[in-house]
Amino acid sequence: MARSDDEFVEFVEAASSRLTHAAYLITGDRHQAEDAAQTAFARTYAAWGRVRRKDAYAYARTVLVNHIIDGWRRPLKEYATEEVPERPGAQDVARTVTQRAWLTAALGRLTARERAVVVLRHFFDLSEADVASELGVSVGTVKSTNSRALAKLRVDDGPEDALIGGNGR
Amino acid sequence: MNELERLKSALNEAPPEPFAAPDLTRIMADGTRIRRRRRLLTGAGAAAAVVAVVAVVFGAVQLRPGPQQQPAPVAAAPSTVGPASTVPSTAAPETDRATPLGDVVSLGIKNAGGELVLYAFKIDEPQAMPGVGFGLMLAVRDVGGLHPVYAANEVNGSDRSFGFHATSGGLIAGTRTTQVAVPVLGYFAGPAARITSTVHGKPVAARLAKWSEDPNVVFFWFDPVQVPSAGALTPLAAYTAGGTRLTK
Numbered sequence: 001m002a003r004s005d006d007e008f009v010e011f012v013e014a015a016s017s018r019l020t021h022a023a024y025l026i027t028g029d030r031h032q033a034e035d036a037a038q039t040a041f042a043r044t045y046a047a048w049g050r051v052r053r054k055d056a057y058a059y060a061r062t063v064l065v066n067h068i069i070d071g072w073r074r075p076l077k078e079y080a081t082e083e084v085p086e087r088p089g090a091q092d093v094a095r096t097v098t099q100r101a102w103l104t105a106a107l108g109r110l111t112a113r114e115r116a117v118v119v120l121r122h123f124f125d126l127s128e129a130d131v132a133s134e135l136g137v138s139v140g141t142v143k144s145t146n147s148r149a150l151a152k153l154r155v156d157d158g159p160e161d162a163l164i165g166g167n168g169r
Numbered sequence: 170m171n172e173l174e175r176l177k178s179a180l181n182e183a184p185p186e187p188f189a190a191p192d193l194t195r196i197m198a199d200g201t202r203i204r205r206r207r208r209l210l211t212g213a214g215a216a217a218a219v220v221a222v223v224a225v226v227f228g229a230v231q232l233r234p235g236p237q238q239q240p241a242p243v244a245a246a247p248s249t250v251g252p253a254s255t256v257p258s259t260a261a262p263e264t265d266r267a268t269p270l271g272d273v274v275s276l277g278i279k280n281a282g283g284e285l286v287l288y289a290f291k292i293d294e295p296q297a298m299p300g301v302g303f304g305l306m307l308a309v310r311d312v313g314g315l316h317p318v319y320a321a322n323e324v325n326g327s328d329r330s331f332g333f334h335a336t337s338g339g340l341i342a343g344t345r346t347t348q349v350a351v352p353v354l355g356y357f358a359g360p361a362a363r364i365t366s367t368v369h370g371k372p373v374a375a376r377l378a379k380w381s382e383d384p385n386v387v388f389f390w391f392d393p394v395q396v397p398s399a400g401a402l403t404p405l406a407a408y409t410a411g412g413t414r415l416t417k
Binding site: 048123 | 172173176177179180181182183184187188189190191192193195196197199200201203204367368369370371400401402403404
């Protein structure tokens with residue numbers, strides 16, 4: 001195996017967990033997420049000679065998100081709703097489990113674009129400008145989409161100390 | 170910890186079960202295929218044809234650089250996406266590709282070689298694509314006639330099922346000596362009277378032409394100045410003449 005291939009294997013092993021996780025957060029489907037990651041890595045390998053000395057991770061992330069966005073052009077499975085999700089009751093004990101369940105349900109109520117913005121902005125910690133660049137939309141669209149998504153998630157974008165995911169305020 | 174930090178914490182929570190490990194063998198095989206086809210597209214592997222004939226087929230309705238391909242059947246190509254997945258057509262006879270089915274539509278775009286036109290061409294691949302009888306061809310028309318440049322067609326299911334088909338383009342096709350900027354193009358099966366998208370937040374409308382052979386099929390293309398690449402577009406939307414949205 002060529003040296004560059006060795007480097008690619010190392011890259012995939014290092015990056016696959018987080019990228020697949022991101023795909024899962026955006027799609028809400030394990031198999032779809034694994035397929036999307038697989039495709040993103042194949043495209044990254046196709047461009048490996050060009051990106052291996054640059055930011056291969058950013059390249060793979062962009063390809064991944066764009067691939068999922070492409071999927072929106074197929075028959076869509078959207079969960080858009082005007083209603084904000086109910087908070088789980090305050091009696092939950094296993095916080096991690098509750099938090100995960102809350103997150104799955106809450107992300108499921110966002111539109112595909114809102115999920116993508118939330119994941120890029122708050123999972124990958126990209127700036128609004130970088131999110132706009134990756135999605136090919138304006139910064140204003142990112143701001144409004146993010147704001148709308150957080151409202152649906154009932155997350156304040158401020159310093160207030162409040163809880164999400166099951167423990168109540 | 171505020172709500173936003175808790176959201177980030179929840180997003181970073183490890184999944185209950187680890188994800189399947191990537192299949193590296195398949196990834197590298199798919200990646201190699203994509204790379205090879207990109208080289209063909211850019212002309213690196215092209216022979217010295219005076220007029221390049223690059224036939225491209227895209228599955229379904231996708232625009233961005235491309236993922237997995239299928240072994241090319243006809244005018245052949247990827248089951249899913251992408252401009253990168255272009256291959257020279259070998260199976261479809263040249264005469265089929267240069268023979269329009271129905272009217273030839275001028276795109277109102279000229280380059281050094283002539284004017285760009287769009288037309289449907291016959292596909293007859295009952296084994297590989299039983300539901301596909303036609304594809305779209307972008308060609309250059311000059312005094313010598315039509316010179317096919319870039320083809321796109323449905324590869325899965327029916328070519329006239331409701332919705333967008335063969336959406337592709339937004340790239341340069343041809344050889345180094347004869348290059349054509351291929352607009353983002355495709356067709357919609359259904360009563361579309363307006364097709365729109367956005368580029369960097371700005372709305373853009375496609376130009377439309379009904380196919381003379383079937384008025385329920387509407388060819389569309391975007392101005393390459395407004396839409397220089399397919400990757401810049403957000404999902405397409407189609408509307409009826411009355412303004413009813415046909416797609417999500």
